Amino acid sequence: MFGLGVPELMMILIIGLIVFGPGKLPAIGSALGKSIREFKEAFYAPVESREKEGGKDGKPDAKQD
Numbered sequence: 001m002f003g004l005g006v007p008e009l010m011m012i013l014i015i016g017l018i019v020f021g022p023g024k025l026p027a028i029g030s031a032l033g034k035s036i037r038e039f040k041e042a043f044y045a046p047v048e049s050r051e052k053e054g055g056k057d058g059k060p061d062a063k064q065d
C-alpha cells in the first residue's frame with residue numbers, strides 16, 4: 001500500500017489527531033472516503049460504458065453471417 005508500513009500509518013494518525021483533534025477526524029475520514037469513491041466511479045464509468053456499447057475494446061461486435 002504505497003510502501004507505507006504500520007509505523008508510518010500510526011505516525012500519520014498521531015499527526016492527524018494533533019492537528020485536527022479527535023472530534024474532526026471522523027468527518028475528515030468520511031469526506032476522504034466519499035472523495036475516493038467518487039474518483040473511482042468517475043474513473044471506471046467510461047470503461048463500463050464502452051463495455052456496454054460493444055466488446056471490451058469499445059468497438060461494436062462484428063456481425064457474422
